[in-house]
Amino acid sequence: MSRVTINDIARRSGVSKGAVSYALNGRPGVSDATRQRILAVADQLGWAPNRTARLLSGSRTDSFGLILGRDPRTLASEPFSMEFAAGMESELGSRGYALLLQVCPDMDSELATYRTWSSERRVDAAVVMDLRVDDRRLAVLREVGLPAVLVGDPSVTDGFTTVWTDDAAAMDEAVGYLAGLGHRRLARVTALGDLSHVRIRNAAFLAASERHSVGGLTVEGRIVDADLSAAAGRSATRALLEGPDRPTAILFDNDLMAVAALAALAELGVAVPGQVSVLAWDDSPLCEITHPRLSAMSHNVVSFGAHVGRRLFGLIDGAPPGAYLDSTPALRVRASTAPPPPS
Structure with missing residues (x-):
């Protein structure tokens, strides 16, 4: 036809x-x-309407772009990205906008995608996640003139409109809580170490470990790099428990790794929380269906995505760049954390 x-x-x-x-x-x-x-x-x-004619006339595309730099296998089971995208969709759909979602396996393909989106007028603006220190994407966005909202700490966003969560304050609360329970050997299993939010959390974790000494005893903190996948969470947990000076509490950078850790600990015959406490980050519904239910640093990821959506509309409507604190993840205590076993 x-x-x-x-x-x-x-x-x-x-x-x-x-x-x-x-x-x-x-x-x-x-x-x-x-x-x-x-x-x-x-x-x-x-x-x-003919899309090409609309673009040539300078009208909007009625769409925003989001690139996820994740292994598709991790995306299929990792709650954060999908909850975040769902939050964006809730805001965009109410105003007749669409979300163009693309998975890119590496930085070069992501940069090429931004260039294509700009040259072909595919989107009105983009959302940039998983920021790095000295992130190459910022220069490319400026070069091609693609408006963007960045998700990350304002210290690394170079004047772009930014929506962020206070990871440093949340980490201080997490370490303080575990130290207050009596834990002295803590471990942290992270996302990849080149991500800016991981570096911020790492620095806060080590600083808080020193600061939260209790009864004259220093809290020791160890960091293990992983990649947010269940397999990485499982292997990191086994390595920590089978190595020297095994921790009595482990903090994970997402829910999926924490859930996998429960399985690994069960396989090793280690009781949670009787022998090791487990604390997750983000607090998706996964935390409610495990046994024991997972304590977590909780924030509303769907609401976070919706907030980013609102800032996108403000951006294309002419709002000046700004840094907007969305929330500080807060401790939600459940059954996976308790005082450590007697020495």
Whole structure:
């Protein structure tokens, strides 16, 4: 079936092509009655706007872009990204916008995608996640002129509009809670170490471990790099428990690794929380269905995504760049944390 054109609508409506253009684009120049007749005919014929013509006219694309630099196998089971995207969709859908979601396996392909989105006018703006220190994407976004909202600490976003959570304060609360229970040997299983939020959490973890000494005893903190996958959470947990000076409490950078850790500890015959406490991050529904239920540093990821969506609309509507604190993850105590066993 051939595409319905303005000429087709004009012939069926008995008006000029100019009148059809005015009516379809919501411009003055035709009466209300004529406009309604033209719109009714367009609907009957199944007319849809030509995307290329809209782009050439400088109109908006009615879409925003989000690239996820994740292994697709991890994405299938890792709650954060999907909850975040769902939050964005809730905000975008209410205003007739679409989310263009793309998975890129490496930085070069992500940079190429931003260039394509800009040159082909695919999106009105993009969301950039998983920021690095000295992130190459920022220079490319400026070069191609693609508006963007960044998700990350303002210290690494170089003046772009930013939505962030206070990971340093949350980590201080997490370490303080575990130290207060009596734990002196803590471990942290992270996402990849080149991510800026991981570095911020690592620094806060080590600083808090020193600061939260209790009864004259120093809290020791160890860090193990992983990749947010269940397999990495399982292997990191086994390595920590089978090595020297095994920790009595382990903090994980996401829920999926923490859930996998429970399975690894069960396989090793280690009781949770009787012998080892486990603390997750993000607090997805996974934390409620494990045994024991997982304590977590909790924040509303869906609401976080919706907040980013609102900042995207502000950006394209001309709002000046700004840094917006969304939340500070807060401790939610459940059954996976308790005082350590007696020495």
